[in-house]
Amino acid sequence: MTKAEIVTEIANKTGIEKVAVQAVVESFMETVKDTMKDGENVYLRGFGSYIIKERAEKTGRNISKNTTIIIPAHKIPAFKPAKTFVNIVKSNLK
DSSP, X not given: OOHHHHHHHHHHHHOOOHHHHHHHHHHHHHHHHHHHHTXXXXXXXXXXXXXXXXXXXXXXXXXXXXXXXXXOOEEEEEEEEOHHHHHHHHHHOO
8 A cells, every 4th residue: 555545545544535534644754754854752652663773884785796794783664563453454464
């Protein structure tokens, strides 16, 4: 499902104009990005959490040059679904 499909689905379910729904969806995504950029996690009870994971420094290999490289420690954004969300998806896949 794309962002446009999400906007259409919400507009159909709520009766709100697509332009207004799109503005809300865009604002939500910007807020999540800005919050995580500031180093904070976002918790949505019953849905999941947008968290920042820290990756440790590690040794990697450049196969084409056959050399060893050091990959520095870094942070990446991740999504961790809530248990209730996971259970809903699992029960519908059977």
